[in-house]
């Protein structure tokens with residue numbers, strides 16, 4: 511049982527362990543699933559798609575856990591520590607996607623595909639790099655919170671980027687897997703809107719976002 515750390519006389523929650531190992535296994539399994547779904551014709555454009563779809567999936571899951579835990583805290587609070595790890599792995603997949611687009615593929619996307627992708631890239635990378643306690647202490651919780659709420663703007667732009675990038679010669683078409691991932695992005699945005707409309711209170715601390723353990727004081 512976690513030992514409470516009294517700070518200024520206030521019992522502060524002990525931060526939950528970030529499930530890096532579990533999330534890395536999830537990322538590997540998800541990559542292999544996408545690989546299996548696309549094989550046997552695996553090629554650079556398809557590896558790029560796998561990274562792009564993995565980025566969209568993990569980033570959506572990181573946000574969706576937050577909204578669902580407002581409605582069903584008992585069910586989803588235990589998953590809150592995954593918000594940090596899935597968010598980070600999603601950003602890593604986005605870096606891999608953008609790298610693939612410019613280096614092995616040598617594409618030169620322009621227009622709104624580039625603008626929307628660029629905004630999403632910068633926002634999610636900055637959020638992944640500030641999803642830690644040190645960043646909250648540096649920025650102060652109110653500013654950190656306002657910045658991380660921008661994540662939903664990035665998620666909306668991701669949906670726009672997805673649709674624009676998959677509209678080729680005026681025809682928008684997705685295979686079932688891509689449809690499922692785009693649906694997850696949209697569901698995540700709708701879940702946040704529902705939490706807002708339901709009037710769920712704003713979170714007041716870093717631990718409320720990423721989870722903490724019930725603390726107990728050992729009887730001396």
Ligand code: HEM
Pocket residue numbers: 555558559560562563565566569604607608611617619623624626627628630631632634668671672675676688
């Ligand atoms: C400068 C930044 C970016 C550029 C230039 C870019 C470029 C592209 C291009 C050219 C495609 C079409 C790929 C294809 O059809 O094979 C695409 C698709 C996609 N991109 Fe990006 N992208 C960027 C950032 C991002 C970021 C940050 C994310 C996610 C967080 C993302 C997620 C996606 C998704 C989900 C697709 C659709 C993949 C599919 O349908 O299978 N992109 N992007």
